[in-house]
Amino acid sequence: MTEPSDTKAAYDAVAPLYAELFSDVLETLPLERAMLAAFAELVRAQDAGPVADVGCGPGHVTAHLHALGLTAFGVDLSSEMVALARRAHPGLRFDEGSMTDLDLADGVLGGVLASYSVIHMPPGRLPAVFTELHRVLAPGGHLLLGFFAGDDPLPRSFDHKVTLAYRWSPDSLADLLREAGFAEVGRMVREPHADERQFRHAQLLVRKP
């Protein structure tokens, strides 16, 4: 089973390579950027607090959220990733931290982005993670989750390039989010590109009522 300490060690080990490979990836992903734009618009309209990019890696998506007019900061388990993110985006805030126990008071955030970060969480621990994300969001706050989509109702592990990860069916993750108190706003699922492995990509957008 992957523990957060394994995820931290795995990302610490590959941080510079990962940053080089993925820092510009959003440019090639119009549907993901579209969902980020809708998320940013909803968060701005609610004006309920800043946005945490949880599992921010080298900070490229945090910077994109900032460019969309949000007050955004990043949180990552990996101190190497946090150091890279700070160097790449010196005007933005990046903290070491875990989505299982965020160093944030209740209800202070207007939004949470978790882009391909919950994929490394052992499935049995995800309900507690979603409860934690719900806790830190203000009422009306939005959560956008990016992940690899599968068809099975049960999460399936696969050999992610960095460390063990899980594919989820959008319906199964949506059920867990509902059980944690969120209401679904919408979802996007896209087919893999030719240069990607053969997993669909999904984004789930939910709201704390």
Next chain:
Amino acid sequence: MTEPSDTKAAYDAVAPLYAELFSDVLETLPLERAMLAAFAELVRAQDAGPVADVGCGPGHVTAHLHALGLTAFGVDLSSEMVALARRAHPGLRFDEGSMTDLDLADGVLGGVLASYSVIHMPPGRLPAVFTELHRVLAPGGHLLLGFFAGDDPLPRSFDHKVTLAYRWSPDSLADLLREAGFAEVGRMVREPHADERQFRHAQLLVRKP
């Protein structure tokens, strides 16, 4: 069974009211605008021809596509709608026409938008419509379909405010599109807003290979 002539008469009868109610609707729909932005970006990148907004109604989405940098024109069955669209957007082109038989040569379009227009087509006629849309698109061209989503594998009719319409499951429409020669790029499904009837809304984005 609704024939295109019924759809034309029904929209002719309500054109001014419909235009008043829906001309600003995109402002309240960030997820739909997000998908339109992604569609526009993909079409611009391909640069394979103009975009037809098929079933354009009062032309508000045609104008939005134009604002996104596309060469866009509208086509609608209803001459009243076409007249309203021309008055509202005098710089843009609007033609009377039917998606069953477009007055366009093969492969001339870079994109087709069909926003809540195929919903009025009797289900048995949709395969021929998709074949027609495939015909007018250039290779690499994109089609974005907006519709009311249902869960049943079979289309279900409902009492749309203007005229008989059908809800489709995204999977069923995606199957029909695949059979017409399209490849899926991605899809978005969102929950209804509080002021909408209780149907989910969907957008399917596909590509002519």
